[in-house]
Amino acid sequence: MRRSVLPLACFCGLWTGASAQSVQPPSExxxxxxxxxxxxxxxxxSGEIYDQEKLTAAHRTLPFGTRVRVRRLDRDGSVVVRINDRGPFVKSRIIDLSHAAAARLGITGDGVxxxxxxxxxxxxVDPQNSFSVASSRKRDRVRASQPNRVLNAGVLSDGVH
Incomplete structure (x- = not known):
């Protein structure tokens, strides 16, 4: 019995309330x-009301609130924007800027x-609403990549059903 409980206890012990860190590419x-x-x-x-005159942007994956420096490559110019929306929904594009941010970069005429x-x-990151998982065992890494399976199995339960 002790042998079967120990791996589970170790796995649960590694499931912490520490800040979750997402790995973001340094640039795109x-x-x-x-x-x-x-x-x-x-x-x-994000639920925030869109204001076209604020320096904001839409990105597909960056967390809301992330600040990003956008540098124009074909001319001088950069602007720092805050991600507050999702998009763009055109596959070849990586960011949708607010009107104000686009104006600072001089792309309102060309559009892109x-x-x-x-x-x-x-x-x-709010530690009350996040978690992280760490493991050096392959079997546990597979479980960590599928936290809902562990939660649904009742391994970690807050008693709410």
Whole structure:
């Protein structure tokens, strides 16, 4: 019995309330576009009301609140924006800028421009609403990549059903 409980206890002991860290690429290169008036005053994916005159942007995967430096590649210019929405929904593009951010980069006329993205600040992680998993065993790494299976099995339960 002791032998079968020990791996589970070790696995659960490694499941902590420590800050979850996501690995983000240091930079990304691609095409930026912008969006404005039709979405102004509408809720964004983060729940924040979109204001086209703020320096914000939509990105497919970066956490809301992440600050990103957007550098235009075909001319001088950069702007720091805060991610508050999801998109772009055109496959070849990597970021949708607010009207204000696009104006700073001079792309409102062309609509698109080649850019690089550099994460300059990530939002703080609330330890009450996050977790991280660490393991050196392959079997545990597979389990860690599928936390819902562990939670659904009742291994870790808060008693709420």
């Amino acid at each position: 290169r691609g095409i930026a576009s912008w969006y404005g008036a039709p979405y102004h005053g509408q809720p964004s994916a 421009a080649p850019v690089t993205l550099e994460v300059v600040e990530t939002p703080p």
